[in-house]
Amino acid sequence: MKRLGQLRTSLAGFDINGWWDRAVRNWRLTDDGTVALHESGWLVDGGPLSCTVRTGSKAEPSWFAGPGARLAPHGRGGGWGLIGASDLRRSLRGAFLPEDWGLTLQRLAPHSSMAVLGIPDLPAMDDAAREARLEAMRMGGVRRPLLTWSSILVCLNHCSSAPLHKDMCVGVVEHDPQGLRVQVLKMRERDGVLVPMRRKVGQLLPSPIGLAMRERRIAEDLARAAGDDRVAQALALADLPGLLALDGPGHERSELIRLENGDWVEVSGRSPDLPEPPELPAGLSTCDVVLVHGPGSEALTLALRDGLNLADGVAVDVAAPDAVARGSLVAAERLRDGIPIWFDFLPKLDTIVLERRQAKSCPLVGEDEDVEGGRDWRSPSPIKMYWPAGGNELRVWLRKEDAAHPRKAPAHIQRAPERNVEVLLHVEQSPAQGRAKLTLESREWAPLRENPAIVRWEDGDEDYRDWKTIIAAESLPPPSIPDRVILSAHRDMWYGANDLAGKLDSFDGHDFAPIAKALTHRSRLFWQSTDPVTAARQYYAVDSDGGRPDGVSDRHWDRLLEILGLAERQFLAGTNRNNDALRVLTWCFHLCPATVWPPVVAALTQEPGPDLAQGWQIIFPQGLGRIAKGGDAFRATISYLNGLPLAWNRNQQACASFLLSRNDDVFACMDRATIEQWAHMVQELMDQQRLNLESRSYIYLPTLIAGLVRWRLVEPTAFLMGEDPLADVLAQGIDQILEAAETTPLTKFVASVVQGYSLVRAYLDDQNVQPDILIRLFDLT
Structure with missing residues (x-):
């Protein structure tokens, strides 16, 4: 004989319901206090109408449970004197108290190393109710507790004494305090063992028969x-x-x-006759066998069976009153031996994710997810989300199949990330064992990689709106897109100190330099304005769309067009000894004739010949960016830029930034691959700039980045943190430059670098953006 502590695994199965409690153990105590194995299961009858009774003083109470508690006079009324006080007796059929159930479990099967408790197969047996029962089992000394649906346990007990086979449909009708509980199970086979499968929550049929x-x-x-x-x-x-x-x-x-x-x-x-039972679901009539069970006497369950209205040909068997307890021991034995107990569905669980700023419902648990009872299940495909920069809390929308309303549940971390961090939402769950565990992990951020954050459903705010309404409300407007820039022009650049009009009047037909100088000149005409944006605004003689400013006379505008024609002919003929004619053409922006850009592209894409005048390395690429207009010109310019070795010099950066910032229709000539190539090239250039913030070689980079963000005209969430990985690429480079600036002497130029990158960084987060960012960046150069 062995002592209980020497038993390899002490198993127990419980049916605790307060009406008639029973336990079945794989051991029994002999007369001399030793333990004997009892392979067929030793029934411990807890008796009917179980309760707990308090003895001792109110200051030092002592509660006990079991059959003796029911027979005690405590709580039986004033006729018993002080011990008859009602607060000295608590019925297990009343409000659920884990401590009372724990006492009862310990009384029936103390020190169980592994035990299974049957629970009603009803919607009311929700997460909180199941967790409370697990707590009771732990309070009862069970080292490895498991909850199992009572319908499954009735079926398991039947399997041990009656022939069932694979694919058989088994109905279970249980006598409930409020009526009848009904479930339909399907038998499956795993490694030669029959395993019941549950596909939905059991149904309660309220009735006076309860x-x-x-x-x-x-x-x-x-x-x-x-x-x-x-x-x-x-x-x-x-x-x-x-x-x-x-x-x-x-x-x-x-x-x-x-x-x-x-x-x-x-x-x-x-005892009165049973009333008419409620109408049974049609699914029971298609079962191969229906098992009828109740905690009461066998005579009561027989009477219940006789009153059921089932289709002819359906076999109906009455399960013994201890069927749930004995089925629980079968389940405990299977748990010990690694044999499947039952297969179950997991209640559907959904969250809300944003894809391209549009909210959509996303399942965390699939509809057809079959899980083995007693084993943990982890979602194979986690849901990707983003933890916001600077936030210690992330709230996750959750909709549970067995909850009346969705919630927005919080997760917390001690240290907030400095930038948006991609996180993965996992679900871990074991059928019938309490709440699903939801965790947020990160592969890239150490704090969440080492200690995942827990999403706590119970701490979430309940929302009474329907799921579709919540989804519609969670969708975000499209992110901001930088306005197309039109560099401003003003009549004062014609008739003031710049005097373009005078230079046009005095043009001798050969020397384009004075006109080119007047066209390239820009001025802050309203520098005395109290508005800093207005004060910083710079003006040309012709705007970047080739537009004529108000107040310019027809005579002088026509004279400019006449000289443009002459410059075009001389440039195409190659008779110029310098680039002044091309400067005149390109500084008229889109007013430049369309015949000019092809030879410019040709010169840029072939080995430069001896006829190219000094300074072509600046005027040709920058000029191309200013004059490119229309699909053919756009495609040729993009092809030229794509053919350049990385990384671009300042003039090539200027060409690309002019192209993207001043034209909307250029993006129809581009693809995602080109955008990605340019973004990664920009990242490399920022890595270089970070080492020398005073260098003028990168003054067009902020404008180029803002131009790339305008790809949102095609792809609305492009370069958006949390949506596009390219945003992370550029954000990292910008953040490193801004960090480097903190330890660099703040000259006027470095201040302009910081201001420019700060304006661009806001667009990556789509927060506090300036729609006119491109003209602001131009004013900073």
Whole structure:
């Protein structure tokens, strides 16, 4: 013989319901206090109408449970004196108290190393209810607890004594306090073992046939028959109504009860017939066998079976009252041996994610996810989200199949990330074992890689809106797009100190230099304005769309067009000894004739010949960016830039930035691959700039980045943190430059670098953006 502590694995199966508690153990105590294995299961009868009773003082209470507690006079009424006080007795059929259930479990099967507790297969057995029962099992000394649906346990018990086979459909009807519980299971086979499969939550059919309603009706009948209010009051604390409710119809019994004044009276009663059962679901009539079970006497369950209205040909078997307890021991044995207990579905669980700023419902648990009961399941495909920069909290929308309303549940971390961090939402769950565990992990951020954050459903705010309404509200407007820049022009650049008009009037037909100088000149005409943006605005003689400013005379505008024609002819003929004619053409921006850009592209894409005048390395690429207009010119310019070795010099950066910032239709000539190539090239250039913030070689980079962000005209969430990885690429480079600036002497030029990159960085987060960012960046150069 062995002591209990020497037993390899002490197993127990429990059916605790407060009506009639039972446990079945794989061991029993012998007369000499040693432990003997009991392979077929040793039944421990907890008796009917279980309760806990308090002894000792209120300051030092001692509660006990088991059959002896029901027989104690404690809490039986004033006729028993002080010990009759109602607060000295708590029924297990009342409000669920884990400590009372723990005492009962420990009383029936102490020190169980592994145990299974049957739970009602009903929607009301939600996460909180299951967690409370797991807590009770731990309080009862169970080292490895497992909850299993009572319908599964009735089926498992039946498997051990009756022939079932694969694909058989098994119905289970259970006597519930409020009516009948109904479930339909499908038998599957795994490694030669039959395993029941559950595909949905059991159904409650409310009816007067329920045990609680039956007990209430019996108590009313007994009180009416007694005709004495004192007896009616004592019956409320007596066992007789509950015992008769558990008896089969016609069974008689009596109880000697004590009245408030201490007198004794014997009350007798007879168990009534069962009322008509509720209409059963049609699915039961398609089952191969229906098992009927209840915690009451076998006679009561037989009467219940006889009243069921099932289709002809459906076999109906009555399960023994201890079927749930014995099925629990079978489940515990399978758990110990690694044999599947049952297959279950997981309640659907959905969250809301943003894709391209549009909210959509995303399943965390698939509809057809079959999981082995007693084993942990982890979602194979986590949901990608972003933890916001600077935030210690992230709230996740959750909709659970077994909850009335969705919630926005929080997760917390101690240290907030400095930038948006990609996180993965995982679900871990074991059927029937309490709440699903939701965790947020990160592969790239150490704090969440080492200690995942927990999403706490119970701390979430319940939202009474329907799921579709929430989704619609969560969708975000498209992110901001930098306005196309049109460099401003003003008449003062014609008639003021710049005097373009005078230079046009004095042009000799050969020397384009004075006109070119006047066209390239820009000036802050309103530098005295109190508005810093207006004060910084710079003006040309011709705007970047080739537009004529107000106040310029027709004569002078026509003269400019005439000279442009002459410059075009001389440039195409190659008769110029310098680049002045091309400067005139390109500084008229889109007013430049379309015949000019092809030879410019040709010169840039072939080995430069001896006829190219000094300074061509600046005027040709920058000029191309200024004059390119239309699909052919755009494609040729993009092809030229794509053919350059990385990384671009300042003039090539200027060409690309002019192209992207001043034209909307250029993006129809581009693809994502080109955008990605240019973005990565920009990142490399920022890495170089970070080492020398005073260098003028990178003054066009902020404008180029803002131009790339205008790809949102094609792809709305391009370069958006949390949506496009390219945003992370550029944000990292910008952040490093801004960090480097903190340790660099703040000259006027470095300040302009910081200001420019700060304007661009806001667009990556789409927060506090300036729509006119491109003209602001131009004013900084």
